[in-house]
Amino acid sequence: MPGQKFGPAWFPGLVAGGLGLCGLLLMVAGIRQGGPWLALPEWVHRRRPLLGVASVVAGLLLYIFAADKLGFHLTGIALMVAWLRILGCSWRVAAIVGVVATVAIHLAFYKLLRIPLPWGVFEQYAF
Amino acid sequence: MLFEAFRLVFDPYVLGVIFASAAFGLFVGAVPGLTATMATALLVPVTFFMDPVPAIASIVTATAMAIFAGDIPSCLLRMPGTPASAAYTDEAYAMTRKGQGELALGAGLVFSVIGGLFGTAVLIVAAPALAEVALKFSSFEYFWLVSLGLLCAVFIAFANPLKGIVSLLLGLLVASVGLDNPAGFPRFTFDNAELAGGLTLIPIMIGMFAMSEIIRSVSRIDEPWQMAQAKIGNVFRGMWGLTKRYKLPVLRGSVLGTAIGVLPGAGADIAAWMSFAISKRFSKEREKFGTGHVEGIIEAGASNNSALAGAWVPALVFGIPGDSITAIVIGVLYIKGLNPGPSIFINNAVSIYAIFMVFILANLLMLPLGIAAIKSAKQLLRAPREALMPVILLFCVVGSFAINNSIFGVVLMLGFGLVGYLMEENGFPVAPAILGMVLGAMLEEHFIRAMIRADGNFLVFFERPIAGSLGALTLIVVCVPLIRWMLRSRMKLPGGGTK
Numbered sequence: 001m002p003g004q005k006f007g008p009a010w011f012p013g014l015v016a017g018g019l020g021l022c023g024l025l026l027m028v029a030g031i032r033q034g035g036p037w038l039a040l041p042e043w044v045h046r047r048r049p050l051l052g053v054a055s056v057v058a059g060l061l062l063y064i065f066a067a068d069k070l071g072f073h074l075t076g077i078a079l080m081v082a083w084l085r086i087l088g089c090s091w092r093v094a095a096i097v098g099v100v101a102t103v104a105i106h107l108a109f110y111k112l113l114r115i116p117l118p119w120g121v122f123e124q125y126a127f
Numbered sequence: 128m129l130f131e132a133f134r135l136v137f138d139p140y141v142l143g144v145i146f147a148s149a150a151f152g153l154f155v156g157a158v159p160g161l162t163a164t165m166a167t168a169l170l171v172p173v174t175f176f177m178d179p180v181p182a183i184a185s186i187v188t189a190t191a192m193a194i195f196a197g198d199i200p201s202c203l204l205r206m207p208g209t210p211a212s213a214a215y216t217d218e219a220y221a222m223t224r225k226g227q228g229e230l231a232l233g234a235g236l237v238f239s240v241i242g243g244l245f246g247t248a249v250l251i252v253a254a255p256a257l258a259e260v261a262l263k264f265s266s267f268e269y270f271w272l273v274s275l276g277l278l279c280a281v282f283i284a285f286a287n288p289l290k291g292i293v294s295l296l297l298g299l300l301v302a303s304v305g306l307d308n309p310a311g312f313p314r315f316t317f318d319n320a321e322l323a324g325g326l327t328l329i330p331i332m333i334g335m336f337a338m339s340e341i342i343r344s345v346s347r348i349d350e351p352w353q354m355a356q357a358k359i360g361n362v363f364r365g366m367w368g369l370t371k372r373y374k375l376p377v378l379r380g381s382v383l384g385t386a387i388g389v390l391p392g393a394g395a396d397i398a399a400w401m402s403f404a405i406s407k408r409f410s411k412e413r414e415k416f417g418t419g420h421v422e423g424i425i426e427a428g429a430s431n432n433s434a435l436a437g438a439w440v441p442a443l444v445f446g447i448p449g450d451s452i453t454a455i456v457i458g459v460l461y462i463k464g465l466n467p468g469p470s471i472f473i474n475n476a477v478s479i480y481a482i483f484m485v486f487i488l489a490n491l492l493m494l495p496l497g498i499a500a501i502k503s504a505k506q507l508l509r510a511p512r513e514a515l516m517p518v519i520l521l522f523c524v525v526g527s528f529a530i531n532n533s534i535f536g537v538v539l540m541l542g543f544g545l546v547g548y549l550m551e552e553n554g555f556p557v558a559p560a561i562l563g564m565v566l567g568a569m570l571e572e573h574f575i576r577a578m579i580r581a582d583g584n585f586l587v588f589f590e591r592p593i594a595g596s597l598g599a600l601t602l603i604v605v606c607v608p609l610i611r612w613m614l615r616s617r618m619k620l621p622g623g624g625t626k
Contacts, residue, residue: 008312011299011303011574015299015300015303018292019293022289026293043346046349048349049346049347049349052348053346056338056341056342057545060524061541063524064534068534080517080521083516084513087348087514088348097514097517101517101518101521105522105525108173112176113175113529115172115525115528115532117528
């Protein structure tokens with residue numbers, strides 16, 4: 001930035017320089033040590049953990065893209081039931097916990113704390 | 128003024144909040160995979176709409192309870208409830224196997240209370256005294272203080288300082304996003320309105336401390352928990368004898384714990400590891416360690432609870448967090464208008480005294496509530512993870528959303544949750560990154576201001592007496608471990624491995 005000796009680029013510049021240096025040192029150390037470039041954790045070979053972690057990430061992405069249109073309740077219940085089932089709950093437990101938790105969180109955050117959780121498709125029934 | 132503070136704390140609403148947070152903290156602490164920092168991150172959205180004192184009280188109480196309750200599954204499942212209990216999990220479990228589960232749990236409880244009260248006493252005495260000195264600080268002193276804090280976070284107790292530095296720098300980089308820099312110039316915003324305000328810390332913390340823990344728990348969801356049998360009668364039996372017999376370890380643990388707590392970046396978990404190691408080293412009965420010996424549990428149990436209060440000293444006086452819990456707390460303090468800094472003891476004296484009282488109250492409440500938690504441990508630990516994790520996850524989502532009422536919070540949580548998980552799995556500590564994010568703006572502001580005043584001459588940074596000493600200390604902190612690390616890696620290639 002002209003006219004400023006210590007402008008806004010100074011600090012991030014220093015940080016980036018440091019990161020580059022450390023990255024280089026870590027790479028050198030890594031190459032000296034040998035070993036594979038990429039090692040997967042052992043749980044990716046087990047079905048329930050792999051599905052579980054994948055569903056956590058996919059479910060959050062779904063929430064980010066769908067919550068505004070579908071509303072908190074629909075998305076919340078759908079995700080909860082899916083997560084609960086994948087992690088090993090029975091249909092009965094999944095349905096009960098999914099609905100109760102979603103409604104309880106709605107009541108706590110929307111009613112008590114006044115957070116505007118999206119209603120989505122239920123907009124006209126909002127209370 | 129004390130009376131004012133007393134009235135603020137002993138208000139039915141505040142007491143209700145304290146009891147509810149205590150129950151929440153005990154539950155979170157007792158369930159492996161849920162941590163005290165996570166409890167704090169999850170409490171923040173809930174405390175949003177409370178007055179300052181109950182908001183802070185809920186965090187103080189929940190974390191104190193959680194750190195104690197972490198000992199319960201250590202004894203019964205051989206799994207630490209929070210990382211702060213990990214140091215003596217094997218020892219506690221060995222005691223349970225020998226039929227001394229009651230003694231181990233009792234020692235965990237009683238010496239947690241003693242350690243917590245010790246840390247609180249130090250906080251009450253040291254923080255206002257330190258604040259008087261700090262009132263005279265200029266940008267030079269603050270720059271060195273923040274640097275020292277950040278470097279402590281990198282070099283204390285982490286096997287590979289290089290990875291700590293990377294973590295710290297990543298945090299600083301995150302902190303430099305947005306308009307909020309000395310020049311008021313938009314950085315890394317990509318013309319996005321969400322980025323212009325900077326990245327909001329709370330969703331990031333919920334991601335790094337709660338979501339990453341959930342991923343870790345889910346990746347172990349098929350490993351069953353096996354509970355050891357323990358008959359639990361009167362947990363206080365024999366405690367007086369232990370206190371008399373292990374006076375010195377209790378004191379040593381409390382002092383070291385408080386000191387580690389005060390140092391930025393290192394908190395209860397590192398305090399417990401160090402205290403356990405010291406206890407073993409100086410014990411008269413060293414050979415008993417590992418076979419279920421109570422001495423290390425006493426010292427480390429006092430240590431981790433005292434670290435909790437110690438961490439509040441730099442947080443209140445300088446706005447520099449002593450551990451990852453206070454890193455979150457500082458954000459809450461700003462939201463509540465209790466801006467941390469030396470003048471907090473003048474401008475908000477009543478609130479501060481009220482917070483001190485809450486610390487004492489929370490540690491005393493730990494005795495009756497802790498017994499209740501120990502008695503109901505079996506039910507607590509039967510909470511099914513496969514049902515618990517999705518509920519917490521949905522709570523995280525709503526909590527991240529609630530800070531700015533924006534879905535971008537959930538994006539941040541997901542992104543930083545994954546980053547946090549990958550970092551920890553690969554030996555990069557998360558605490559320095561969080562510290563960098565919290566302190567980045569402060570570091571840059573004081574650095575640029577000091578540079579302008581010194582007109583680019585770095586030597587001026589050492590000219591004032593306190594600034595000079597702090598600067599020298601900072602250089603020592605950098606140099607000593609670096610030299611040691613270089614020597615070590617020269618002696619046995621390849622060096623500096625982690626975990």
